[in-house]
Amino acid sequence: MSTCITNCGRPVEDALLCSGCWGEVEQALRSVSWLADELEVTITKQARTGRGIGIATRASETPILFNAEARDRKDELRCTLVGWVRVLWEHYGTGRFDAEDTLEGLASWLLRHPSWCRMHPAADELWDELRDSIRRAVAIVDLAPGRIYLAPCTADLEDGEMCREELYGRENRSTARCRACGTEWDVNARRQWMLARVHHEHANSVQLSGLLAALGVEAAPSTIRTYVQQGRLKVRSRDQRGKPQYRVGDLLEILFPTDHDLTKTAA
Ligand SMILES: [Zn+2]
Numbered sequence: 038m039s040t041c042i043t044n045c046g047r048p049v050e051d052a053l054l055c056s057g058c059w060g061e062v063e064q065a066l067r068s069v070s071w072l073a074d075e076l077e078v079t080i081t082k083q084a085r086t087g088r089g090i091g092i093a094t095r096a097s098e099t100p101i102l103f104n105a106e107a108r109d110r111k112d113e114l115r116c117t118l119v120g121w122v123r124v125l126w127e128h129y130g131t132g133r134f135d136a137e138d139t140l141e142g143l144a145s146w147l148l149r150h151p152s153w154c155r156m157h158p159a160a161d162e163l164w165d166e167l168r169d170s171i172r173r174a175v176a177i178v179d180l181a182p183g184r185i186y187l188a189p190c191t192a193d194l195e196d197g198e199m200c201r202e203e204l205y206g207r208e209n210r211s212t213a214r215c216r217a218c219g220t221e222w223d224v225n226a227r228r229q230w231m232l233a234r235v236h237h238e239h240a241n242s243v244q245l246s247g248l249l250a251a252l253g254v255e256a257a258p259s260t261i262r263t264y265v266q267q268g269r270l271k272v273r274s275r276d277q278r279g280k281p282q283y284r285v286g287d288l289l290e291i292l293f294p295t296d297h298d299l300t301k302t303a304a
């Protein structure tokens with residue numbers, strides 16, 4: 038019996054690339070539709086900070102800020118996808134060529150031809166290059182400013198498992214899509230859900246400010262201390278060093294007086 042072309046050690050039948058290694062390529066390719074959207078936002082985002090930000094100006098126009106590095110990674114990903122679609126089509130294709138010329142279209146074409154991918158004499162290079170260029174594009178999206186952490190996805194998957202992929206949203210966008218399973222989530226509802234989960238936590242003013250910032254709520258430590266001085270926010274406990282700690286829910290009730298029960302105000 039022969040083994041997989043990537044030297045992963047697993048046996049193969051009727052293919053050069055084993056089902057485990059193909060599974061890695063498949064998973065990467067499935068994230069391309071999510072990635073295509075994210076790259077577009079990252080490239081055109083009015084970024085305030087970060088490396089690789091270029092400024093293109095045309096006379097008498099507002100400067101367009103764009104992320105040059107993200108654009109390069111997108112071009113690189115496109116080249117890799119186009120390259121492999123072309124190689125496979127030249128090797129196996131007959132009839133009418135039906136790949137749509139977008140990142141998503143190219144990725145889904147490759148997903149429709151698993152046996153071509155797994156049987157091609159250079160299947161190890163396909164495995165390596167596709168995963169690598171997708172990973173590089175994901176990395177640049179992950180570095181982009183304006184991302185909001187939204188906790189693990191938790192969508193129910195077809196196999197009965199729960200999706201554990203970390204979910205991220207974007208500033209100024211009302212929905213967030215999971216890169217692994219594609220589920221769309223309402224950002225507001227998710228934030229409410231996350232806030233409800235930390236309602237009973239105790240933290241000092243600096244920690245509290247950071248925690249809420251991560252959940253999309255602005256409350257500077259100085260603001261929190263002002264509420265304390267005004268007697269509106271009570272000390273609930275003290276940490277090991279004797280620093281006063283406050284309850285997250287108490288602060289939220291001051292900040293959002295109408296939302297007494299955050300669990301009931303989703304959306
Ligand atoms: Zn393998």
Ligand SMILES: [Zn+2]
Pocket residue numbers: 190191192200201202215216217218219220
């Ligand atoms: Zn998911």
